[in-house]
Amino acid sequence: MIRIAVVFPDLLGTYGDGGNGAILLQRALWRGYDAELLQAESGTALPAADIYCIGGGEDGPQVRAARELIDCGDLVHRVSDGAAVLAVCAGFQIVGMSFPGSDGANHDGVGLLDVVTHKGDGVRAVGELAAEVTEEAHWLLAPFEPPVLSGFENHGGRTALGADVVPLARVAAGVGNGDGSANEGALRDRVIGTYLHGPVLARNPVLADRLLAWALDVEALAPLNDEAAEDLRNERLSLVGQTTTKRRSFRRH
Amino acid sequence: LKVDPMLLEHLSAGRHVALVSGTNGKTTTTRLLAVALGADRARVVINETGSNMPPGHVAALVADRVSDRAVLEVDEIYLPRVVTATSATTVVLLNLSRDQLDRTNEVRMIAGKWRAAFAAAPHTHVVANADDPLVVWGAGAAAYVHWVGAGMNWQFDAVGCPACAGRIRFDSTGWSCEARCGLVRPTPVASLLVEAGECRGIWADGRSIQINLGLPGRFNQSNALMAAVAAEIQGIDAVTALEAMSKIRTVAGRFTTRQFGEASARLMLAKNPAGWSELLTLVGADRGAVVVSINARVADGADPSWLWDVPFEQLAGRRVVATGDRCRDLSVRLQYAGVEHGVEHDPTTAILIAAKSAEGGAVDVIGNYTAFNDLLLSGTAMTDIDEGSP
Numbered sequence: 001m002i003r004i005a006v007v008f009p010d011l012l013g014t015y016g017d018g019g020n021g022a023i024l025l026q027r028a029l030w031r032g033y034d035a036e037l038l039q040a041e042s043g044t045a046l047p048a049a050d051i052y053c054i055g056g057g058e059d060g061p062q063v064r065a066a067r068e069l070i071d072c073g074d075l076v077h078r079v080s081d082g083a084a085v086l087a088v089c090a091g092f093q094i095v096g097m098s099f100p101g102s103d104g105a106n107h108d109g110v111g112l113l114d115v116v117t118h119k120g121d122g123v124r125a126v127g128e129l130a131a132e133v134t135e136e137a138h139w140l141l142a143p144f145e146p147p148v149l150s151g152f153e154n155h156g157g158r159t160a161l162g163a164d165v166v167p168l169a170r171v172a173a174g175v176g177n178g179d180g181s182a183n184e185g186a187l188r189d190r191v192i193g194t195y196l197h198g199p200v201l202a203r204n205p206v207l208a209d210r211l212l213a214w215a216l217d218v219e220a221l222a223p224l225n226d227e228a229a230e231d232l233r234n235e236r237l238s239l240v241g242q243t244t245t246k247r248r249s250f251r252r253h
Numbered sequence: 254l255k256v257d258p259m260l261l262e263h264l265s266a267g268r269h270v271a272l273v274s275g276t277n278g279k280t281t282t283t284r285l286l287a288v289a290l291g292a293d294r295a296r297v298v299i300n301e302t303g304s305n306m307p308p309g310h311v312a313a314l315v316a317d318r319v320s321d322r323a324v325l326e327v328d329e330i331y332l333p334r335v336v337t338a339t340s341a342t343t344v345v346l347l348n349l350s351r352d353q354l355d356r357t358n359e360v361r362m363i364a365g366k367w368r369a370a371f372a373a374a375p376h377t378h379v380v381a382n383a384d385d386p387l388v389v390w391g392a393g394a395a396a397y398v399h400w401v402g403a404g405m406n407w408q409f410d411a412v413g414c415p416a417c418a419g420r421i422r423f424d425s426t427g428w429s430c431e432a433r434c435g436l437v438r439p440t441p442v443a444s445l446l447v448e449a450g451e452c453r454g455i456w457a458d459g460r461s462i463q464i465n466l467g468l469p470g471r472f473n474q475s476n477a478l479m480a481a482v483a484a485e486i487q488g489i490d491a492v493t494a495l496e497a498m499s500k501i502r503t504v505a506g507r508f509t510t511r512q513f514g515e516a517s518a519r520l521m522l523a524k525n526p527a528g529w530s531e532l533l534t535l536v537g538a539d540r541g542a543v544v545v546s547i548n549a550r551v552a553d554g555a556d557p558s559w560l561w562d563v564p565f566e567q568l569a570g571r572r573v574v575a576t577g578d579r580c581r582d583l584s585v586r587l588q589y590a591g592v593e594h595g596v597e598h599d600p601t602t603a604i605l606i607a608a609k610s611a612e613g614g615a616v617d618v619i620g621n622y623t624a625f626n627d628l629l630l631s632g633t634a635m636t637d638i639d640e641g642s643p
């Protein structure tokens with residue numbers, strides 16, 4: 001039995017990222033695994049889970065969500081025990097070291113990823129985003145090989161990576177972390193941070209399977225019919241001049 | 254189009270201007286209130302469907318310089334400016350929830366801007382939904398507030414307290430901020446009561462008035478009660494107002510039937526998770542074929558991720574065809590919702606496909622904003638009665 005928790009859907013449910021939890025659940029159930037989806041509301045104890053999905057939200061609720069996760073400390077403990085995390089947008093900023101609130105002040109993050117977010121220049125990054133998984137991330141995600149990542153970004157923050165994380169992907173179209181590095185997202189062990197909405201797992205099912213395989217402690221998963229997702233990817237990626245089949249091989253023979 | 258704010262001010266001078274804003278129900282409530290305010294044969298000017306920003310307000314007021322009453326539907330973001338420019342007599346605030354995620358319009362920010370605008374409008378009467386914490390915060394600084402217990406189905410966007418960092422707790426009697434910042438459901442002057450299929454407005458002064466509408470759905474009963482309270486502020490009693498509203502059969506094409514070749518399609522509009530939740534409740538008992546059409550154009554918002562917050566699971570077992578510019582996003586969503594479906598990019602073709610298997614060729618079509626409007630224009634109207642009159 002694996003447990004998937006959507007963290008604080010009442011505070012961080014603004015951008016449809018709760019879909020990531022539903023997608024993980026279905027992909028486990030379709031393959032015959034026993035799985036449960038938990039909606040972990042704020043103000044209650046964080047339930048034990050194998051995968052935590054943290055989504056995007058508004059500035060005020062984001063500060064409150066970070067405060068609550070820091071105060072209870074359970075997320076950090078569970079990650080050190082092997083739980084996986086998919087953190088999107090405000091969620092990505094929350095699991096970092098610090099992020100700006102709407103008041104302009106910096107707020108502490110949970111510290112799962114060595115990233116720092118600053119307030120941007122006022123122009124929000126809004127639009128389609130395509131990014132290729134980096135070589136460093138490729139090794140951490142192996143044997144799963146996500147093709148070009150596709151999603152929709154919508155954020156004002158600019159996120160810089162520290163020495164303890166690797167960039168998840170390199171931006172091919174869009175802004176991504178927006179700190180001048182062309183990086184999109186960050187990765188450390190089983191914690192994935194990204195700015196991709198869509199939700200990200202709807203458009204990038206290989207990433208969903210990577211998270212599931214960590215939780216199930218397996219090396220491979222039975223294939224599913226992902227034609228609908230593939231059609232969606234083709235449509236969205238071709239819009240920004242990318243192709244879904246493009247996959248750089250980092251394997252050295 | 255940039256409109257000189259003085260122009261709107263000039264055109265509003267000497268008129269009683271009522272404004273209607275909120276995420277869902279603006280267009281319908283504007284029509285309901287206009288009909289109510291016209292019940293004493295006064296002339297009332299309203300703006301065209303969808304033209305709910307200042308250029309649309311100017312266009313409406315320029316076209317009718319005679320009417321001394323105006324009812325204007327106003328986009329949530331533009332409301333503060335329009336309140337100031339029109340020196341509005343009355344403002345109706347329906348609800349606030351997520352819509353068009355790519356616009357910079359997070360709901361707490363909008364509520365805060367409303368609040369500041371009403372603090373600076375000491376003569377404006379605000380009719381506000383007491384069941385929506387975001388609306389209550391937004392209206393709270395007004396000098397005259399008429400709270401209405403209009404109900405709210407969709408509470409998911411309102412859990413974080415807009416006044417402090419606390420959490421809003423909803424229960425059977427209302428809601429309040431757990432952090433005890435003081436934000437609590439205010440006592441309404443009128444509330445909606447639905448009992449044994451009968452809907453009534455219950456006023457705090459003891460009146461109980463039946464609400465009988467030609468429009469379907471609990472959400473329209475709420476809209477009518479809000480409009481009735483607003484009409485009373487302008488001197489039309491609620492009985493007369495509701496009687497006038499009961500004659501409206503359709504607003505801006507919502508729930509009308511359009512013919513597409515052999516197929517007859519009942520057209521319905523749902524733009525965001527709150528609207529979808531209401532609509533799926535309304536059509537939940539139906540078992541016929543459904544076409545769902547989703548676009549993500551400027552007026553819809555460019556990011557359809559909100560599809561994942563809509564309980565599409567309720568459509569399982571029905572014949573469903575996904576269509577519209579973003580039919581592929583919808584298709585993935587339906588797959589995970591366990592809803593078998595076909596995918597057809599062209600909406601008219603999708604309707605014809607769905608109608609083939611449907612009894613009498615009749616299908617339900619639910620679209621978001623531009624998807625709905627395109628079909629309303631491309632289909633053939635069936636009867637005059639569906640058209641309604643302004």
